[in-house]
Amino acid sequence: MLTDVLLYTLIGYLSGSVLYSLLYRKLFHTDDIRINSRDHNPGAANAFKNGGMACGLFTLAGDFLKAFLPVYLYIHLTAHSLWSIGAAFVIAAPVIGHIYPVFYDFKGGKGITATFGSLAALLPIWQPLALLAILFVFFSTVLRITPNYYRTLVTYAIFLPCIMTLQINIAVGTGAMLIAGVVLFRLLTSKETKDEFSMEPIWKR
Template sequence: MIESLWSPRVLVIILAAYLLGAVPFGLLIGFLRGKDIRQMGSGNIGATNVARCVGKTWGVITLVLDVAKAALPVYLASRLAPEALREVLPALAGLAAFLGHLYPVYLGFRGGKGVATAVGVYLFLCPVALAINVIIFVAVVAKSGYVSLGSLLTSLLMPALVWFTCHSLSVTLLASVMALLIWWRHRENIARLLRGEEKSWRGARE
């Protein structure tokens, strides 16, 4: 398996996943609307800040694109993986796309927080766990008004949900790594939540 991981085909798949995941759709959509969202709201390039600063419709479009840019490489990796890497390569491609969003080469490695991109990863790797967590996310956000709180809670739950529903060690490890990175990227949100200063999604523009 070690030799297979270093094969040119595998390396190209992982690199392509990273480069696609690094595409800053939120920033590009902001530019289309004449705005640099890095200078607005939280300064984040993800769907929540796009919705808050540009409009909910554009936030939804950003969300869909950020999901797709992870789902596509995971799907292609599952189709192109050699037999020995049938389970591992899609997880690696998902991690590469996720890291691309967090640390995009196009923006000096300063990217988003990864929640929507993580959804794209799980869409193919463990859809049952994703469906359960979407329900939890919607309930938490509807009750609290805080997208960040829903993101933090569901990312924390995801490794256990993956293990109990999909029984995949590689995807469980992936979920654990992504959860740690999501919490790290949300450290400022955590501080604002603790101070009672976090902005509600209900403040997003129509």
């Protein structure tokens, strides 16, 4: 049991440490998408904005699958599945790898797409994935928070305690909370230049 947890946690972390926007740059000899961005984040948003549609799709798919596959394989190829509390570390490992990638001096992205990848692998346990998606949609449309830094910060800050209210597998809940905690730590310790916080309700537009 412990061996499987350690193995898939390591696989997940190493998989998460591959930054696909930077891999795209090496494969197709394009500019670094981080250069012209305020947050220097190698994630999907900057890949679309600064690298174009092909770079964005490559990054989005890569960042999603690098988290989805290790968690999915752990669940379906080991006998312990999600009954072991150690599964929480398997769930969180790809996101931690994306945020603190060993291949890039531990300087990675915010882990949003990777979070969705890890949580999607848990289906049919759908509650954490649905909760995170609803929060992002709510703060992007109904009560629109800008810039993206604060939208992500508020989303994960609410996501973290809400996880504890869901009646789900304890390993899944713990894994989701670990992800939220690491993302929040990454955001709160970020030195990126931040625009002024803005919140605009849909009924005032």
